[in-house]
Amino acid sequence: MNMKSRKKIFYWVFKIFIPNLILATYIISVLIYYEDIKLKTYILLICGMLIYFFTRLYYYYYKTGFFLWNNLKGISQVINEFKKGKFIFKESDIGEPIVSGLMKELITVGKQFDSIVSSQSDELKKFNEFYSHIICSINSYFMIIDKNDNLIYANEGFCKKFNLELDSITGKSLESLFYFLNTRLRIAINQVRDDVERDSIVIKNVHLMSVNRDSIIADLKLSGMVVNGEDQIVIIMDDITDRFSKDYHTSILSHLTETIGDETETDKLYYNILFGVTSGSGLGFNRAMLFLVEDDDLEGKIAVGPDSFEDAIEVWNSLSSTEIDLNAEYPVDIKPNKLLEKVQKFKIPLSAGNILTQSVKRMEKIHVVDASNDERMDKEMREFMEVNEFIVMPLISFNKSIGVIVADNKYNMTGITHQSIDLLSIFSFQAASLIESYMNLIEVKGEMKKLEERQDAIVESEKMAAVGRIASHIAHEIRNPLVTMGGYAKRIVKSVQQENSEKKILQSAEIILNESERLEKILSNVMDFTRPSKYIKEFNDLNHIIRDTYWLLKNVLSEKKIKLKLDLEKNLPNVKSDFNQMKQVILNLFQNSMDATPEGGRIEVITESDDENVIIRVRDTGTGINEDDPNVIFEPFFTTKITGVGLGLANVKKIIKDHKGKIYVANRDEGGVEFTIKIPLPVRENDDEN
């Protein structure tokens, strides 16, 4: 306790003592004046007063914090400290001696408060660190924007990915951060802003490209929040570029495999493969070129990529404004441009020491980082590529280089990452097998075409053979009567010179006459078969035709002692047919059966119908057909008869075929054959309507 405070104490001692003294003096004066009091009483009174005084002094000073008001200024300082929310106050900071116990206590409490607060803030700091660790370590990028689309905060991942400094972008608008702002993103931001209450909005496969031309494909999640009364939007970006491009490539390739299969679309296929390399704008590369090995040369086939940066932006912008549908836009049509023109002019021999042919020969990818100083590059290639960095990826299929894909980032001028090289190499592998199988397909198709042509030629030659067969058959058929006729004619000439020749001449002439009639018959048979038939199709009752034919042949049948049994379905549906042609069919079949059936045999004719056909069966008990396939009997000029052209059953088959029907024959187990004819019923009216 210094002098000053001691002085203060004395001041206060005096201050308390004086009123007491005045009161004691007054009481003693009154007592002296009115009472006769002994000295002893005075002494007692004075003692009492002193006791009172000291007791009071003691009470104030030690018990209740004597002279608290003396520290009023200090108290206001303490209160201000509390108001600040921290307590770094020192006793010495108070401009006056601390004489009050309460004040001291107050300061103690303040210090305790301070230690609590600071320990809590330590805790908070720890939490803060903890959470920022988490935030830093998650893959997603996020940014927070205010109601004016200005950036409040972006996490480290975001800044790193897009190559931006947080300090320099804070407070800047989204437009100034990105090259173009996806329309879907813009709509989503407005939706969140309009309705803060709503849950977050998710938009998928959004292409984002920063002002530094770094780009990603991301799924975005937008959520609104209110901080200090202000609307903010958190945008969380899930980078799916890799996954997306893999899926994209695979799906392009598989889609192409399914959709393109025509050899006329070779260029389109190549173009679409390359489109995969540059797919989704900044997803892949800016430009891609395809060179394929053709014999001993490496030829430029196709190229994809804009001619200028403006074109590039236009393409990217148009792509990003819609939901990227993986397949709908495939296959895309070739857009000719200068690059394509240039690449298609490219042709060098494989033996050239060019960087592309090197890649083909070694089956190795070549990543040129600095073309202007790369020894592998010659002047022409430098001029051709126009860029410093590019990648040459060989297309390897079945351990054979079939060409290369060359890709670069001419327009966004970002480096080629290992990631994109890896992706390209996977893609190239798939593309190579696609191209290979496509080429095989084309080859197979070519071969098939050749085969078809050859087959046509064979058919043609078979036709010729058939003509030959027909000719030789007819020749044979005709030769016998001709020889006979000629022979007898000669005999007539000889006979004329002899006596009694009339009878011989007559005989010979008769034979000649018969033979010439036979010749005519052969010819008309042949003509019948080859002449295109005209049909008059009406609804005919086949039962009726069969009965007619039966009556026609009745006499012949009984002569040959052949029984004919008709088993005809009642109410057999009429079929659309040519009456006379069908009669011809039935007659031919009857005759055929009659010829095959020995005397005493039996012929059975059955008609029946099902939902689709009217069926006629003709069964006989004849000799059967001694052939592996009994149906050869329908072949033209097949005959077992001594006389006959072999056109009867062929004609039957032709007529049935012209009626869209079917005919076949089978040997029966019990001997003889069964012919089956099926003639389709006309399609019902109401079926037509359906």
Place this chain on the structure above:
Amino acid sequence: MKKKLLIVEDEESLRELYAEELEDNGYDVVKASNGKEGIELVKKEKFDLVIMDIRMPEMDGIEALGKIISMDGKIPVIIYTAYSNYKSNFMTWTADAYLTKSSNLDELVEKIEELLS
């Protein structure tokens, strides 16, 4: 003595024609309408020469030729047919002559005379 010829031909009119012509040329003629009949006749009788068609029912000329040769290899056989394209094959079929049917039977008569002389 008249030489005896066997004609195997399915076509009746031709058969008759040959027979008449050959009889006029002083031959004794026996007729068969197919290979089978022809062989039956060869078994029973002795012929100086056989004239045979190829395409015939029951047994064709080729089969009949083989059988006749196996029975009596010495009988001369003339294949007389309309199939001119078989000619080359007949070299191996050991017929003695191969002639294409023609209304000019002089060729046949000449061949018969040649083979029987």
